[in-house]
Amino acid sequence: MLHITELTKTFNGKTAVNKVSFDVKQPKMIGVIGRSGAGKSTLLRMLNCLTTASTGTISFNGEDVTGLRGAARRQWQSRCAMIFQQFNLVPRMDVVSNVLHGTLNRRATWATMFNLYPQDDIHKAIEILDRLGIAEQAPKRAEALSGGQQQRVAIARALMQDPDIILADEPIASLDPMNAQIVMDALRRIHEEDGRMVIANLHTLDTARRYCDRVIGMRDGRVVFDGTPDQLTTGVARDIYGAGADFSEAATSTQIETLDRPKAEIAKTAALV
Amino acid sequence: MLHITELTKTFNGKTAVNKVSFDVKQPKMIGVIGRSGAGKSTLLRMLNCLTTASTGTISFNGEDVTGLRGAARRQWQSRCAMIFQQFNLVPRMDVVSNVLHGTLNRRATWATMFNLYPQDDIHKAIEILDRLGIAEQAPKRAEALSGGQQQRVAIARALMQDPDIILADEPIASLDPMNAQIVMDALRRIHEEDGRMVIANLHTLDTARRYCDRVIGMRDGRVVFDGTPDQLTTGVARDIYGAGADFSEAATSTQIETLDRPKAEIAKTAALV
Amino acid sequence: QDAEITEFRIGILGGENAQDRLNNYTCLQDYASEALGVEVKLFAPADYNGVIQGLLGGTIDMAWLGASSYAATYLQDPEAVEPVLVKQNMDGSIGYHSIGFARVDSGITSLENMQGKVFGFGDPNSTSGYLIPSIEIPQATGASMESGDYFGEVKFTGGHEQTIVAVFNGDIDGGVTWADAQGNWEDGYNSGALRRAVDAGLVDMNELVEIWKSNVIPEGPVVLRKALPADVRETMTQLVDGLFERDQECAYGVAAGETLGFQPVTHDTYLSVIAAREAKIGG
């Protein structure tokens, strides 16, 4: 399905993503971890074509996505939804309208200008919201919602796109543990029920371990780990995060300590410190 | 000296201070304790004439203070300095100017507007700052100082007033334990060295116990305890704070747990919970 | 050129309350729209220049101009308008005068006394309030009208009313305005700006004294835009010409005072005024 070869991105001489290559054969749930500045966001943004790659290729089902422009690119973007850390909703518009933005690519420009969406779309949007447990919020303004609810609206927008891939750039970094869990559960459920590929940048090791089928570790723009969560040993984690004073997994891992993880795992994480 | 009779304050039907009477014969250091909403702040504000009493009288050395207006009231305020929880300094002005504000009542309005303070006052302000250990901060803006330093500037302003009484409304509530100790030490030292009366609202039992000669306990606007710190038993404390879920002395007492209190006392406090 | 017109626009010169002016012309408006069969609109711009610009820009079709305003229009575009009629005074003349005046208690009785004093013109486009005195007074004084040359200062007050009030109040020492110079000084003469000021109770003529009088100035013409269709011009000329016979009350309002009606006039009547204005431009 997704096939990435030597993908590189350079910002004014600074290489953010460095010859990244990997293959995804089936729709998996993939976690990308790495410390701040490792290039995770840049990688995802290139996948969504929000940023153009410097060199290298991304191809999906045999189609080269890297060089797309104009309508073809937008077409691709609509097939590959993106969820952001800061939700990136339109705060002054109501929840349903925000979800309906997922259909913008499919609808005529003039109709959307006046907020004229087909009734079917509107119904579908509410169903998606219901699936995510926030249907009651439908008529409210997005800004009136809590962070966790807003992120679920963002997921709803992504689902509304009916995408092949869902990209999530640190979807839970601005959420409290409770909401983080709800959001990650939702992503996992979507992956399992709909069979969509999900690629999520994650800040914390244990989230990746808990939710993902496959984990890609990045450091300084390069892929330094690619394997199953089980293979993600303490040593590997040290490698990814750079064993140093500025890495304190414990601090980040408390974020989801409310998760019902096996106690053993907690102990393992703690041992890392 | 200070003689308070049946002092009452009602805000739109709600009685904040209810027939409070007490006498202070010599300049003592008095702690007022009570839970939030007990009327501590209101009591102090009435003493300073920032709030006018509904009924009852305050008299100082035989002079009735309650009914004062205009210049006479300001004259009284200058004799009874007030220290606030949030310091209430002028943040954009330098420290010396803030201290010199203690002389406003003595100087002509127009002169103070043009910063025409006598040189003696300026020197005295520096000396007071030195006494409180923050003379080096003199030329800085107040907002550039740490909380503890700001509170000491506030104390310096109070001292600059050369007052008969120093009122302090939770002077350490917004400070960390380290600074809280410095500020309380300063107040105590002023009391002992200058022989000024100090009345301080305090949040925490142990501070009151440690620093005050006399403790007044308030609850729902009434004085429910008036005695020496020794008389402040666990039972009395329960009475003052209302033995209930919303009182957790331990939580507040950690604020100054760095104080070198006898361990026994800590144990006693802990027992309260 | 003989295209149809869809509306006819009459411009009214300043000097009175805008609404009074419009009201005085409503009868003419009715007659004109009846005669032309199109809507007739009235416009009262704030000053002379507003009317001049309207005629030049083709946004005003007819107006009763002052002689100097006509000259200004002609000099900017000779093809813009043509004079057709002129108002006839009660004695049959078609002229009036520019009157210089001052306060009695200032001791000024003639132009000689005005040396070094503050002198006020009215509107720069006014014939009697500016053009003629600005040519004839230097001839009398032998000096220019620049501030500080003969007069201490020379100002524009903005209009006849303002000049009269400014002199009366002592803001300026002397000024010029228009009058027919017939009748009595104490009444403010028979017609003119002074008379109106007296009638309005603004000034007391006992306080004022005449210090200078110009040669006779031709009354300003009623002009029509040349670009108008010939039949329209014909109709309007006849209408205004016959206005006095038809409706004396209306003629009084339109002519701003007692009149014997209008009589035909041509461009030649204004040659001297145009020459005067042209001389000002040259100078």
Place this chain on the structure above:
Amino acid sequence: MSTAELDLLKSQADSLFARKRIMGFALPAIVLVYFTYIFFAFDIPSLAQRANMDNAVTIASDSWSYKVHVTRTNRTGEIAYAVEGERKGTYPDGTRPDWVTGEDITTVTLGPDTIVRFLPENRTEIDIAGFGPITAQATGRQVTTNLGETIPDWINASDRRVTITLPDGRVTLTGSKTEVFRYFPGWELFWFTLDSPYHGHGIWSLLTGPQLDPQRGNSSGAISDWWNNPMWRHKDIAWAISETILMAFLGTFGAAIIALPLAFLAAKRFAPLVIIRGITRRFFDFVRGVDALIWTVVLARAFGPGPLTGSLAILITDTGTFGKTFSEALENVDEKQIEGISSTGAKPLQRYRFGVIPQVVPVLLAQVFYFLESNTRSATIIGAITGGGIGLMLTQAIQTQKDWEEVAYYIILIIIMLMVMDSLSGWLRGRLIGRKD
């Protein structure tokens, strides 16, 4: 701390305060010097002499009172009665005010202790309590009186003209006519002129009383007569006010509509080309700098006098102002929302519509409504230049300097108009900003 260190700190504090004092005095000193210069540049010393307090009194008293003229034309002996001496205020034939009596000798009561008698053969007798009777005879251009050499300062007399100013009115005698007028408080004829059958009737008697005009019902007739009142011209004023508001409305919203797309061209993040941005910005600066005043003058030539010219002048200037503020608002938009929309594959217009517009609309609307109010004020002034609206009526009424009660009426209406526009725009601002897109 050692005393040496402390002394150093003290001297530092001293110099700090010395600096602060200098700063504290420098600013007022500069202002004071400037005001001194202005004092002489604006020639304030002679202002007191130039100020004409009589005029102030005239305004103050005239704006809330009216006068009724009684005029005898000496040539014919006819006596006319008119409010404000105006044709429109003339009493209908055969009627006259009730303070004028007598048949052969017309007696005018001018206040409690003054009586004026129009005697035959152009003689006039004025009886002032405590001063004695004044008699005057008009012959030809001459006015002869029995006044001696010393006359009080409320009388101004020459052999051609005599004016007697009294607390309640004035008497003016010349060879050609004798005129008496008397002041009364109030705005006479505000509701109905003398020729209306409804004159002198209160609202109660109009509603409940008998039908006054056989042709029309009382209320419709009264409203129509009031609306068409030739003295106060309520209809024309209503038109003028709506013209003024119209100018502000068209100018403001027209400018907003034009400025919005242009603002995109001037905002850094939407116009990548520096040249286009620069040109648009200079264009905004230019139209703003030329100022509404000059635009009015330029446009008056092309469009002639009228409200359209005023609207366009406001429109052009505000296009510059709005362009500038709109583009500033656009520069400050939150990138996240745009990115969120882009990531769904939205087309550029859709990105603007959902990523940008919802963010900036409240800011822009607040701006536009703020300007609507201030432009109403500008429209009043521009109207005075270009010939339209209440502004022209007001300036002309002030310049002719006689009907101060009309001036007062216009001023009150203008203030009400502006206060209404102010609260209306404030209210709309609140509503629209609170509204969801």
Place this chain on the structure above:
Amino acid sequence: MSDATMTGTHTVETLQASYMAQVQRRRLYGGLTLLIFVLLMASGFNVADDRNAGGFWEGLSQIGDYPADVLSEAWDKRADLPALIAKFFPALVETVNIAAVSTLVGAVAGLILSLLSTRGLARFPRLIPLFRRIMDIMRAIPEIVIALVLIFVLGGGPVPAMIAIAIHTAGALGKMFSEVAENADLKPVEGLASTGATWAQRMWLGILPQVAPNYISYSLLRFEINIRASAILGFVGAGGLGYELRNAMAWGPGRFDEAAAIFILLFGTIVFFDQLSSRYRNRLTEGHTA
């Protein structure tokens, strides 16, 4: 989490229906608002066009006529321009002076009014509504009204214009100032009050340092506005550059070079102060947030 929705009072269908109803309503209101606005604009334009002497479309082609006349004459006499600019410079100074004095006076009056009418700061809390109304009225009266009335009483010259602009400025700035003062931190004021400071001391030392950057920024904006106002007032008889402009333009050809010189002065001044004030204001407000 989906259980929560199932047990909720709303089923998806009712939510859908109610949301659709809301959408319909919003479309209706939105459409109506748009329609009304378009109608108002269109009919307003037609009325204005109708009541104007010249029509919009005919006039459009002539828009350049007047500037062309002025510019061509000015170009012919371009050698005189520097001398003319020098000649009118004093008038410009007068116009700027009127604006400057009235801004200063208005800002001081506005400052006092704003402090008197801000809750929590007012010297006489009961008189707050009174001071607010006073400001409203001062703001509502157009400068031209006061200027013309004062010209009648005081005679011509800069003083009436100055007073007129100052009155309006005081009202306008007073309102903006009091909005800023409302958000001021009251703690310093209370601190000063506790030392026995007078009202003036509390305001001067406790409030002014907080609000000064914003106040200065607003005053600069106002100064720029007042330059324009002062030019316009000159045009209706209050002296300065506006008066000269009106005379030059009223005379027409022959003095178009003067008109051009005045245009240049006025345009240059407005642009100069506009740029100056916007640059300085940016610095003030940025320095404030930093």
